[in-house]
Every structure is written in C-alpha cells, then in structure tokens.
Amino acid sequence: MKKLLLSLTAVIGLAGAPAAGSSEEIMLEMIDYIVSETELEYNGEQLPFVIVKSIDEICQDMLSPSDYEIFSRGGYCNYAGYYDPTVRTIVVADEPVKYMVAEKYYETILVHELAHYLQYLNGADEHVQCRNELEADAYRIQNSWIDLKGYPEEQKTQGLFAKLNSMCGHP
Numbered sequence: 001m002k003k004l005l006l007s008l009t010a011v012i013g014l015a016g017a018p019a020a021g022s023s024e025e026i027m028l029e030m031i032d033y034i035v036s037e038t039e040l041e042y043n044g045e046q047l048p049f050v051i052v053k054s055i056d057e058i059c060q061d062m063l064s065p066s067d068y069e070i071f072s073r074g075g076y077c078n079y080a081g082y083y084d085p086t087v088r089t090i091v092v093a094d095e096p097v098k099y100m101v102a103e104k105y106y107e108t109i110l111v112h113e114l115a116h117y118l119q120y121l122n123g124a125d126e127h128v129q130c131r132n133e134l135e136a137d138a139y140r141i142q143n144s145w146i147d148l149k150g151y152p153e154e155q156k157t158q159g160l161f162a163k164l165n166s167m168c169g170h171p
C-alpha cells in the first residue's frame with residue numbers, strides 16, 4: 001500500500017508541472033494574444049526556452065553580488081521570473097512570490113515574460129530610455145490576460161508597484 005501511495009504521489013507531481021507538449025501551444029496562444037493587443041509582431045521565430053528556478057536562484061541571477069549578499073542576510077527580493085534575451089530564455093520561479101498565489105502562477109509569469117520575448121524580438125528594447133519602460137506593456141498584457149482567462153485577481157501587478165517598476169531610474 002505504501003508503494004502505491006508513493007507512485008500516486010509521483011503521478012500527481014508530474015501532472016502539476018506544465019507538460020512539455022502543451023507548453024508550446026500555450027505559448028503560441030499567449031503570443032497571438034500579445035500580438036493582438038500591441039504593435040508587436042511574431043513571424044514564427046523560435047520560441048524561447050522556459051526553465052524553472054527557485055526564488056533564491058533568481059535573486060542571485062538578478063541582483064549584484066553586494067545586493068545578493070544583503071538579500072541572503074534577510075533583505076528583500078521578490079522576482080517572480082525574468083527573460084534573458086541573450087539566451088532567449090524565460091525563467092519562472094518555482095513558487096509564488098509575495099502577494100501572488102499558486103493558482104495559474106506559472107501561466108501568469110509566462111505571459112508577462114512572453115511580452116518581453118516579443119519586445120526583444122521586435123527591437124522594442126532599442127526604442128526605450130531604459131529597460132523598466134518595457135514593463136508597462138508587460139504588466140498591461142499580464143493583467144488583461146488574467147481578466148480574459150479568469151485567473152485569480154492576486155496575480156495582477158497593479159498600482160504604485162507597477163508604476164515604479166516601469167519608471168527609469170528605479171531599480
């Protein structure tokens with residue numbers, strides 16, 4: 001009986017993770033949506049890689065060594081994911097960051113980072129004063145996709161936080 005329980009857990013564990021076969025379909029549906037909501041174009045280019053990392057690993061990637069040192073001593077770091085255009089890779093945190101919830105977390109981060117993928121594909125990063133300016137559209141897409149799909153309201157990034165993160169000169 002114990003063995004059976006263990007193998008059941010393993011199956012449930014797998015079912016909870018995004019299936020490799022369907023993740024391409026989800027990405028293409030999201031990309032279609034982003035294209036319809038922005039000036040960005042998509043012409044069948046290679047899709048980004050998607051990998052999952054712990055929040056700690058993501059903070060290590062995103063922060064300078066001295067800021068990471070502060071974070072590891074109890075500082076604040078709340079990155080849900082990021083897009084690395086140099087290796088065309090989307091990184092998603094393996095658990096919800098503060099203020100977000102588990103339900104549809106992966107999909108929420110995916111649609112946000114796919115907006116960045118398309119921005120870089122279209123050279124939008126060359127037409128902004130700073131990287132933060134790219135966030136405004138990514139948040140707008142994230143929030144309207146959440147409405148469209150009926151994801152939990154907690155997954156939205158709104159208000160002052162979204163504004164600050166979209167401003168140049170703000171880390």
Ligand SMILES: [Zn+2]
Nearest residue numbers: 112116135138
């Ligand atoms: Zn972003």
